[in-house]
Every structure is written in structure tokens, then in C-alpha cells.
Amino acid sequence: MPALDFSFYTWANISTYLLSGLYFSVSLTIAATIGGIALGTVIALMRLSGIKPLEYAALWYVNLLRSIPLVMVILWFFLLMPSAFYNLFPGDIGQKYRAEICALITFIIFEAAFFSEIVRAGIQSLPRGQTFAGQALGMTYAQNMRYIVLPQAMRNMLPVFLTQTIVLFQDTSLVYAIGAYDILKGFEIMGNTFGRRVETYIMAAVVYFIISFALSMLVKRLNEKIRILR
Amino acid sequence: MIEMKNVSKWYGATQVLNDCSLNIDKGEVVVVCGPSGSGKSTLIKTINALEPVQKGEIWVDGVAVHDRATNLPKLRSRVGMVFQHFELFPHLTVTDNLTIAQMKVLGRGQDEAKQRGLKMLERVGLTAHKDKFPGQLSGGQQQRVAIARALSMDPIVMLFDEPTSALDPEMVGEVLDVMVGLAAEGMTMMVVTHEMGFARKVSNRVIFMDVGGHILEDTSKDEFFGNIEARQPRTREFLNKILPH
Numbered sequence: 001m002p003a004l005d006f007s008f009y010t011w012a013n014i015s016t017y018l019l020s021g022l023y024f025s026v027s028l029t030i031a032a033t034i035g036g037i038a039l040g041t042v043i044a045l046m047r048l049s050g051i052k053p054l055e056y057a058a059l060w061y062v063n064l065l066r067s068i069p070l071v072m073v074i075l076w077f078f079l080l081m082p083s084a085f086y087n088l089f090p091g092d093i094g095q096k097y098r099a100e101i102c103a104l105i106t107f108i109i110f111e112a113a114f115f116s117e118i119v120r121a122g123i124q125s126l127p128r129g130q131t132f133a134g135q136a137l138g139m140t141y142a143q144n145m146r147y148i149v150l151p152q153a154m155r156n157m158l159p160v161f162l163t164q165t166i167v168l169f170q171d172t173s174l175v176y177a178i179g180a181y182d183i184l185k186g187f188e189i190m191g192n193t194f195g196r197r198v199e200t201y202i203m204a205a206v207v208y209f210i211i212s213f214a215l216s217m218l219v220k221r222l223n224e225k226i227r228i229l230r
Numbered sequence: 231m232i233e234m235k236n237v238s239k240w241y242g243a244t245q246v247l248n249d250c251s252l253n254i255d256k257g258e259v260v261v262v263c264g265p266s267g268s269g270k271s272t273l274i275k276t277i278n279a280l281e282p283v284q285k286g287e288i289w290v291d292g293v294a295v296h297d298r299a300t301n302l303p304k305l306r307s308r309v310g311m312v313f314q315h316f317e318l319f320p321h322l323t324v325t326d327n328l329t330i331a332q333m334k335v336l337g338r339g340q341d342e343a344k345q346r347g348l349k350m351l352e353r354v355g356l357t358a359h360k361d362k363f364p365g366q367l368s369g370g371q372q373q374r375v376a377i378a379r380a381l382s383m384d385p386i387v388m389l390f391d392e393p394t395s396a397l398d399p400e401m402v403g404e405v406l407d408v409m410v411g412l413a414a415e416g417m418t419m420m421v422v423t424h425e426m427g428f429a430r431k432v433s434n435r436v437i438f439m440d441v442g443g444h445i446l447e448d449t450s451k452d453e454f455f456g457n458i459e460a461r462q463p464r465t466r467e468f469l470n471k472i473l474p475h
Binding site: 127129130132133134135136137138139140143147148151152155 | 275278280303304305306307308309310311313315317318319320321330331334335336379380383
């Protein structure tokens with residue numbers, strides 16, 4: 001095995017090959033988390049609505065997406081979505097960023113299934129009395145959710161949301177399947193360019209580790225803080 | 231003010247309210263007591279439809295609570311309720327607890343809601359705690375805030391569901407004092423409680439419920455406490471257990 005050589009990691013090379021990939025990975029993680037929580041909340045509310053058609057639709061949404069590997073969802077969406085869809089975006093954005101748009105949409109759809117279960121657990125773990133109190137003050141179902149139940153459920157679930165976000169961040173590497181330029185892709189191209197694939201995959205692992213580990217530490221501290229608040 | 235006619239309720243096959251009828255006039259203070267499992271808490275929660283009933287009629291100030299077409303949020307906004315476990319909103323400050331429903335339900339402006347809320351907070355003697363969160367208050371203080379929160383809505387009647395049962399003994403007095411004050415002002419009140427001292431002091435009538443959701447007694451306070459020999463055997467048994475010896 002040849003000796004490892006990391007000397008090609010110059011600032012110029014990093015900014016050429018890696019920064020835009022890192023930017024995309026992080027942006028995708030943040031956007032998919034926000035979008036996933038928003039859509040997931042809607043699905044959780046459908047699931048708990050007591051209206052049978054909505055309940056079953058939500059149930060099937062969650063069961064289906066939790067039973068399919070993410071990479072397949074990404075591929076299907078990429079291959080099956082007609083080209084006309086991408087023309088809906090202004091200018092040539094749609095055609096130019098086809099893989100990125102596809103990645104964002106599939107991640108939101110996929111993660112919403114997981115986030116909805118977290119939101120549902122958060123809502124169900126609230127004492128029944130809180131709902132009673134809101135109702136007794138004359139709040140409608142929607143007001144009670146908006147002002148009393150969801151804020152508490154979200155706060156209690158914050159560490160779990162973040163844990164899911166860590167998984168999500170690691171999963172963003174799956175966009176390699178459709179050729180989107182994420183951090184892993186950046187490392188891969190860099191490795192091929194300099195003939196240093198071992199060194200680039202080692203560094204890729206280090207970058208994923210540092211970001212994920214830092215987030216885990218944050219979760220741990222949040223958990224302690226929330227325990228004190230209760 | 232409150233009228234209940236032949237109300238029955240089941241949880242599955244278990245009957246929790248059995249043909250309950252009662253009447254509470256404006257300004258009356260009615261205490262409901264009875265052993266656990268007798269359906270007292272369920273009974274009081276049917277009045278603002280937190281617990282729906284399967285049979286019978288409930289009228290509050292002329293509004294048919296049992297009618298599916300009734301606008302329940304509107305009715306509930308006029309009926310104050312205080313819970314055993316306070317149920318303040320832990321993510322909101324005391325002030326926000328007092329104002330949120332006034333603003334979102336009654337449509338009051340922030341200034342008006344705050345003014346009204348703080349007036350009620352002063353009434354329960356907790357003005358100094360207006361910026362705290364519920365978790366920073368003692369149980370007795372939380373329950374007094376909960377009473378202030380209900381009063382901020384200008385209710386036509388107040389329902390108390392075991393308001394002192396979850397409190398340390400030394401905090402019971404401060405909550406009861408607030409309730410005594412309310413009764414003295416003429417507030418219509420229905421109180422589920424085991425505090426017989428309170429019942430003796432301020433109630434007009436006492437209702438005794440027994441297991442299975444039966445109303446066994448509904449009689450004036452003087453008759454209830456003054457003529458124990460005339461009470462039903464189950465009532466006597468209960469009173470012998472909980473009255474101080």
C-alpha cells in the first residue's frame with residue numbers, strides 16, 4: 001500500500017472541489033429538516049384528526065415510505081418525474097439543477113414520514129389535561145393545537161428532531177445516485193483528479209464524523225437542559 | 231343557570247353517570263362530594279362538554295350543551311374551569327397564561343387582556359410573579375394563577391374539579407381563601423371537593439355521589455351536615471370516614 005499523502009489539500013483545492021459540495025449537503029439537510037417537519041406536522045395532525053380517510057391516508061404514507069430505502073425513492077423520483085416538471089421553475093433553474101431539486105423534494109417527502117411520527121409521539125405524550133385546559137378556555141381545536149399543544153410537543157421533541165437531522169445529514173450522501181454535487185461527490189472528484197481516492201474518502205469520513213458528532217453533543221446538552229426545565 | 235336532566239354516560243360497557251339530574255341557580259355554591267370512582271369529576275366535566283354524554287340534557291344559561299349543533303368553544307369561553315392538576319401552560323409565562331385565551335378566544339387586544347389578567351392576578355395575590363413560568367411557582371400559587379386565568383375570561387359560572395386535591399396540606403388554605411372570596415361576591419360555583427370545611431362554610435347545597443355515577447343526595451348544607459342521621463347509609467359511612475373526629 002502506498003504511503004498516504006494529504007498535501008493536495010490546499011486551500012485552493014478545497015475551495016474548488018469541496019466547498020460548494022459542503023454547502024449543498026448542509027443546505028439540503030437544513031431545508032429537508034424544515035420542510036420535513038412542516039409536512040410531517042401536517043401528516044401527524046391528519047393521523048390524529050379522528051377523520052378516517054385522513055387518518056388512513058397518513059398511516060399509509062408513513063408505512064409506505066418507512067418501508068422503502070431512501071435511495072430508491074430518490075431514483076424513482078429522478079427517473080419518473082417528467083421533464084416538464086422542471087420547466088415549472090423560473091428560467092433554466094429547473095433544468096440546470098435537476099438533481100438538486102429532485103434531491104430536495106424526495107428528502108422532504110421521505111423525512112416527513114419520520115418527522116410525522118416524532119410529532120405524533122410529542123403530541124400524544126402531552127398530558128390530556130393540557131388539551132382540556134385549552135378547550136375549557138374556549139379554544140377551538142385549531143387554536144388549541146397552534147398555541148398550546150404543538151409548541152409544547154415541539155419543544156419536548158427538539159432533541160429527537162436533531163437526532164433525526166443527524167441521520168438526515170448522513171443520508172444526504174445518497175444523492176450520489178443521481179449525480180448531485182454534494183460533499184461526498186466533491187471528495188470523489190477530488191480523489192479522481194489527484195489519484196488519491198483513499199485520502200479523499202478518509203477525509204470525507206472525518207468531515208461527516210465531525211459534523212455529526214458535534215450535533216450529537218448538542219443533542220446531549222439539549223436533553224440535559226430540557227430535563228431541568230421539566 | 232345550570233340544569234342537568236337525566237344524564238347518563240358510559241365508557242364502553244361501564245356506566246359512569248347514572249341518570250343524574252341537578253339544578254344550580256345563579257349565585258349558588260354547590261359542593262359535589264363522594265368516594266373516588268363515583269363520577270364526580272366526570273359529572274362536572276360534562277357541564278362544559280369536556281366529557282360528552284350519551285343520554286340526557288344539559289343546559290347552561292339557556293344553551294343546550296348536549297346538542298351537537300351548539301358552538302362549544304363559545305359556551306366554554308363563558309364557563310370557567312379549574313383543574314386538579316392546575317394545567318397552566320408550562321411554555322408560557324404567568325402573564326401569557328392569563329392573556330392568551332382572552333386574546334385568541336374573546337378577541338381582546340393585548341393591552342386590555344393584560345390589564346384584565348393582571349387585575350385578576352392581583353386579586354389572587356400573585357402580582358409579583360407575573361413574569362415567571364408556571365414551573366417556578368408552588369402548587370398553591372399555580373392553582374391561584376389557574377383561578378385568575380379562568381376569571382380573566384369573565385365567566386358566568388366557575389367549575390372547580392378537586393382544586394385542592396393535588397396540593398400539599400399547607401397550601402390548601404391559600405386556594406380555598408380565594409374560592410371563599412369568590413363565593414362571597416356572588417359567583418355561581420360548582421365545586422368537586424373533599425374539603426368539608428369549605429362546604430360547611432360557603433356552600434348552599436351539597437350533592438353526594440356514589441360509585442356507579444348515582445346522585446344519592448342533593449340537599450341544603452344545613453340539612454346535609456346538621457341532620458346526619460337522616461342521610462343515606464352510604465353518605466353516613468362516607469362522612470364518618472372523612473369528617474374530623
